[in-house]
Amino acid sequence: MSKVLVTGGAGFIGSNLVDQLVQDGDEVIVVDDLSMGLASNIPSSPKVTFYEHSITDHGFMKDLLLKEQFDYIYLLAAIASVADSVARPYETHQINQEANVFILETIRQNKLPVKKVLFTSSAAVYGNNPELPKHEDSTIDPLTPYAIDKFATERFVIDYGKLYNISTVAVRFFNVYGPRQNPKSPYSGVLSLITQCFKNNQVFSLFGDGEQTRDFIFIQDVLSALHLIMTNNQAVHDVYNVATGKQSSLRTIITDYQKVVGQPLQVKTITARAGDIKHSYADIAKLSQLGFTPQYTLLNGLTDYWISVKEDFLGEQE
Incomplete structure (x- = not known):
């Protein structure tokens, strides 16, 4: 049994990770200020301790790291919203970079015996670089405070590891989808917005021709990738794309999802947004070398996602 800290553990990816860790028999401590996540996402288990707290509280974080x-x-x-990071760049920086560097510094100063620290970055660091697929060593072109902080923190995490002999690793998530994705979030994935439209019989606004492509990865595949990276001794002082290595157009996704739900999606076409990236997908050779193979096709993932949404919907009505 391991003792594990998950910051942001009440969010979409974080809470699914906490579930998995609990299933694996680990003792988990979650720190989340609930600005994006929900307390109801955290499993009620004697193995989980939850602190509703901001990671920017250095005193609190230091005490927790030393004690546990x-x-x-x-x-x-x-702060996972790109728009939010543009509106509040310094506040974003304090959360997305400074707070994480402080955690590394606390580990360094106190020589804490951490087996591994994993930082979650984003495909946003590639920006408008047209090269496809995106390799970990592709040109970086961060266009927003969110992407700048993600890339800078990646480098801090990797280089702190190398300089001070701490086992560290970073991952770049592509388009993750699945249960508990928050459609109210301004950074919400397009799949959670489409799901919301199916659930509430609303019209989906499609920007452009629908031919834009993304690399969508189901949450369970993400959890498998994180487990591999966290437990493999070779995966250290490096960054990994976490994706499927396949691109799917929005039109294909809508067609597949209509099959899953069994009803048509009402779509309203709107002019393409300026600055939106047309195509994006990952090269996952590096992750594959650790033994990763995505288990979920888009159709399988959408099916499981829709089942979870229907279950939640029925629960709300009871």
């Missing part, structure tokens, strides 16, 4: 002596640390807490 974690085996593994997952750094997921972030």
Whole structure:
């Protein structure tokens, strides 16, 4: 049994990770200020301790790290909205970078015996670089405070690891989808917005021709990738794309999802947004070398996602 810290553990990816860690028999401590996540996402288990707290509180975080002596640390807490980061750049920076560097510094100064620290970055760091697929060593072109902080923190995490002999690793998430994705979030994935439209019989606004492509990865495949990276001793002081290595157009997704739900989606076409990236997908050779193979096709993932949404919907009506 390991003792694990998950910052941002009440969010979409974080809470699914906490579920998995609990299933694996780990003791989990979650720190989340609930600005994006929901307390109801956190499993009620004697193995889970939840602190509703901001990771920017350095005193609190230092005390927690010294007291608990974690085996593994997952750094997921972030202002995840790109628009939010543009509106509040310094506040974003404090959460998305400074708070994480402080955690590394606390580990360094106190020589804490952490087995591995994993930081979650984003495909946003590639920006408008047209090269496809995106390799980990592709040109970086961060266009927003969100992307700048994600890339800078990646480098801090990797280089702190190298300089001070701390086992660290970073991942770049592509388009993750699945249960508990928050459609109210301004950074919400397009799949959670489409799901919301199906659920509430609303019209989906499609920007452009629908031929834009993304690399969509189901949450369970993400959890498998994180487990591999966290437990493989070779995966250290490096960054990994977490994706499927396949691109799907929005039109294909809508067609597949209509099959899953069994009803047509009402679509309203709107002019394409300026600055939107047309195509994006990952090269996952590096992750594959660790033994990763995505298990979920888009159709399988959408089916499981829709089942979870219907279950939640029925629960709300009871």
